[in-house]
Amino acid sequence: MQFSSKQVLIVEDxxxxxxxxxxLMHSMGATDVITKSSAEQAIxxxxxxxxxxIVCDLHLGADFKNGxxxxxxxxxxxLVPSHAVFILISADSARSIVLGSIDRRPDDFLxxxxxxxxxxxxxxxAWRKRQFLNVAIDHIEQASYNAAIDTLEALIDSPSHYKxxxxxxxxxxxxxxxxxxxAFDVLKHYVDGKPVLWAQVALGKTYLKLHQYENALNIAxxxxxxxxxxxxxxxxxxxxxxxxxxxxxxxxTIKEAIKLSPYSLQRHVKACELGRLNDDLIxxxxxxxxxxxxxxxxxxxxxxYWCGIIRSLLDVAEHCEDKKQRNKYQQEAxxxxxxxxxxxxxxxxxxxxxxxxxSQIVNARVSAIDGKLVxxxxxxxxxxxxxxSKYANDIPTAYIPDSIDVMYTLGEYDEAxxxxxxxxxKADELDVNSAFMLKRQAKRTQKNLSSYQQFNRExxxxxxxxxxxxxxxxxxxxxxxxxxxxxxxxxxxxCILQLAIKADAAEPKLVSECKKLFKLIDDMAxxxxxxxxxxxxxxxxxxxxxx
Numbered sequence: 001m002q003f004s005s006k007q008v009l010i011v012e013d014x015x016x017x018x019x020x021x022x023x024l025m026h027s028m029g030a031t032d033v034i035t036k037s038s039a040e041q042a043i044x045x046x047x048x049x050x051x052x053x054i055v056c057d058l059h060l061g062a063d064f065k066n067g068x069x070x071x072x073x074x075x076x077x078x079l080v081p082s083h084a085v086f087i088l089i090s091a092d093s094a095r096s097i098v099l100g101s102i103d104r105r106p107d108d109f110l111x112x113x114x115x116x117x118x119x120x121x122x123x124x125x126a127w128r129k130r131q132f133l134n135v136a137i138d139h140i141e142q143a144s145y146n147a148a149i150d151t152l153e154a155l156i157d158s159p160s161h162y163k164x165x166x167x168x169x170x171x172x173x174x175x176x177x178x179x180x181x182x183a184f185d186v187l188k189h190y191v192d193g194k195p196v197l198w199a200q201v202a203l204g205k206t207y208l209k210l211h212q213y214e215n216a217l218n219i220a221x222x223x224x225x226x227x228x229x230x231x232x233x234x235x236x237x238x239x240x241x242x243x244x245x246x247x248x249x250x251x252x253t254i255k256e257a258i259k260l261s262p263y264s265l266q267r268h269v270k271a272c273e274l275g276r277l278n279d280d281l282i283x284x285x286x287x288x289x290x291x292x293x294x295x296x297x298x299x300x301x302x303x304x305y306w307c308g309i310i311r312s313l314l315d316v317a318e319h320c321e322d323k324k325q326r327n328k329y330q331q332e333a334x335x336x337x338x339x340x341x342x343x344x345x346x347x348x349x350x351x352x353x354x355x356x357x358x359s360q361i362v363n364a365r366v367s368a369i370d371g372k373l374v375x376x377x378x379x380x381x382x383x384x385x386x387x388x389s390k391y392a393n394d395i396p397t398a399y400i401p402d403s404i405d406v407m408y409t410l411g412e413y414d415e416a417x418x419x420x421x422x423x424x425x426k427a428d429e430l431d432v433n434s435a436f437m438l439k440r441q442a443k444r445t446q447k448n449l450s451s452y453q454q455f456n457r458e459x460x461x462x463x464x465x466x467x468x469x470x471x472x473x474x475x476x477x478x479x480x481x482x483x484x485x486x487x488x489x490x491x492x493x494x495c496i497l498q499l500a501i502k503a504d505a506a507e508p509k510l511v512s513e514c515k516k517l518f519k520l521i522d523d524m525a526x527x528x529x530x531x532x533x534x535x536x537x538x539x540x541x542x543x544x545x546x547x
Contacts, residue, residue: 001124003029007049010035011042011056011070017112021055024116028123039065039073046079053123054080058090058097065297068263071106073299082138085126089114097263132162136169145173164196171202180209197227204236213240231261238274247278255283258290265294269432272312276436281319285312285329288433296345303350303398306343308433309336310362311402315437318369330366337362353398357386361402368409377484378524380406384415385525395419397426401434408445411482413452452481452488459491468498486530489520493537500544511545 008030012018018035025033034049036042039060054074058067065073067088074080088106090097107126110119130137136155139148152170156163167186174183183206190199200223207216217240223233234257241250254271261267268287275284288308295305310333317329340346341355364379380403387395400423407416420438423430430438459474472495479488496510496517521534 001127004031006030006032006052008033008053008055009042009045009049009051011037011039011054011060011067013037013057013060013064017057024119025053025055027116028120039067039070042070043073043079046074050081050084052081052084053127054084054086055119055123056086056088058088058092067106069298075105076299078141082141083130083134085123085130087119087123087126129162129165132160133165133169136166140169140173145177149173164198168198168202171206175205175209180206184210195222195226197223197230200226201230201232201236204233208236208239208243211243213243216240217244229260231257231264231267234260235267235270238270242274242277247274250274251278251280251283258287262290263294265291265298265300268294272308272432273436276315276432276440279319281312281316284433285309285316288312291431296349301345301349302431303346303353304428304431304434306340306346307358307398307402308431309333310340311433311437314362314365314369315433317366326369330369333362334366350396350398352396354386354390357383357390358399358402360386361399361406364406365402368406373410373484374520376406377410377412377520380410380412381525384527393422395422397423397428397430400426401430401438405437405441408441408449411448411452411479411485411488413445413449413482413485414487448481452478452485455481456488456491459495463491463495463498466498468495468502471495472499484520486521486524486526489517490530490533490537493517493534493541497537497541497544500541505544514541514545 003025008025010018010021010025010033012021012035015037018037022033022035030053034045034051036045037060039056042054042056043065056067056070060066060070067090071086071088074086080086085107087108087110089110089112091112093111107130108122110122132155136148136151139145139151149170152166152173156166156170171183171186174180174186183202187199187203187206190196190203200219204216204219204223207213207219216236220233220236220240223230227233234253238250238254238257241247241253251274254267254274257267258271268290271287272284272291275281275287288305288311292305292309295301313329313333313336317326317333320326320329337355337359340358346353346355360379360383364376364383367373367376367379383399383403387399400419404416404419404423407413407419423438455474455478459471459478462468462471462474472492475488475491475495479485479492482488493514496514499510518538526534
């Protein structure tokens with residue numbers, strides 16, 4: 001390998017070691033060596049230059065992107081050519097750091113201190129492998145999966161030292177295109193053959209995709225006998241146990257995986273899912289915080305992940321039977337919300353996101369959890385007014401899940417269904433907390449929604465026949481399933497008005513009911529169609545009830 005023809009980028013925030021690395025590269029023959037002290041500077045230069053070799057330190061300052069995040073971003077955004085090699089280095093040899101590095105798939109990982117001979121041999125080894133696999137990798141990066149498969153199958157049949165790497169890529173491609181049986185065909189000679197670690201892990205994952213959960217468990221246990229520190233084996237076992245309805249064991253197992261390797265975003269996403277499926281909402285909240293911490297400086301950053309922290313804390317509060325515990329988690333959620341107003345990462349990643357509007361939605365949820373439905377409705381109506389004003393009909397995804405949750409709780413079903421229809425038009429993929437919450441809430445309220453729709457429909461039919469007593473009774477039944485629904489409240493006021501007109505007076509009982517309904521609507525930010533209807537009704541009713 002001729003280093004003199006290669007463009008090299010070194011990313012290191014400690015100047016003495018940066019100069020040392022530069023000297024080592026020059027000693028190897030490299031002449032075109034650029035140095036940067038941060039991941040942000042590295043990304044900027046990679047937009048202009050195509051490097052062949054990148055050597056990067058893992059730790060690049062507490063508040064800045066680290067080497068993990070840099071390698072992911074450069075590969076994901078295709079800011080480096082497919083043949084480029086990325087060597088990650090660190091002075092930290094802790095198992096969690098090493099496993100976290102492997103998860104990001106740099107071409108190699110070196111622990112300081114190391115010699116020039118070690119660095120050179122690792123770069124050469126990585127370069128040769130990249131060169132051999134370059135065409136296939138290029139197809140993968142361009143999402144030409146069938147072409148990549150054809151290339152890899154041809155490479156497997158050619159004599160080389162890289163057959164296992166070809167098999168590994170081929171298996172992952174078959175997973176990606178949802179053909180696990182073909183992935184198994186690639187791996188089947190490992191079932192009773194040589195116990196190669198990556199292949200055994202791949203077999204376990206393939207068995208999961210084939211719904212052969214006992215086989216997946218057996219493979220994972222076999223891996224752990226060889227290597228008790230395999231976080232991926234614990235991942236496989238957790239998913240298999242969940243599928244076999246051993247939820248408690250699944251939770252214990254995913255916690256062990258996180259303990260071994262806590263820097264995997266996908267592992268925490270899976271922990272969130274398992275926590276929610278098994279009512280371990282504290283695990284879901286803890287992993288939600290980890291997801292935000294791991295993603296906020298990465299290419300995966302998303303304001304939905306920040307919302308997920310607050311959402312998961314409120315879910316814990318909602319399911320607390322003890323009032324003190326409920327208050328504790330509500331306060332944690334509100335504190336996280338307050339911190340968000342000063343979080344530079346959140347403000348930079350999504351300049352359109354308005355923390356104050358989200359605060360109104362969160363306050364609505366807190367009030368709903370406490371049973372203060374009128375207060376919840378007030379906060380929610382204010383948030384809707386602000387959303388309509390700022391975003392018109394293009395409401396960002398981040399605001400929608402919690403809004404729907406509160407709407408269902410309040411019985412504002414029509415609004416909830418409208419927001420669900422908006423959500424279906426969005427290209428954003430919901431985070432696991434949002435998706436699970438919406439699914440749970442829809443299932444929980446399905447019966448109430450059907451009953452509300454039935455009685456509301458009956459009320460409208462009776463009203464059209466001018467049978468106001470029966471209409472009022474039907475609307476009252478609808479309200480029992482939708483306690484602070486604006487539409488139902490207005491329908492009841494219409495019935496009361498017609499009964500008052502018919503009797504030329506309002507009975508004390510009707511006056512009392514009327515005043516309660518006014519309290520549900522007064523000072524609310526109503527939509528135009530409701531606002532005009534309410535104003536007219538109130539003016540007419542004032543003639544009979546004296547308000």
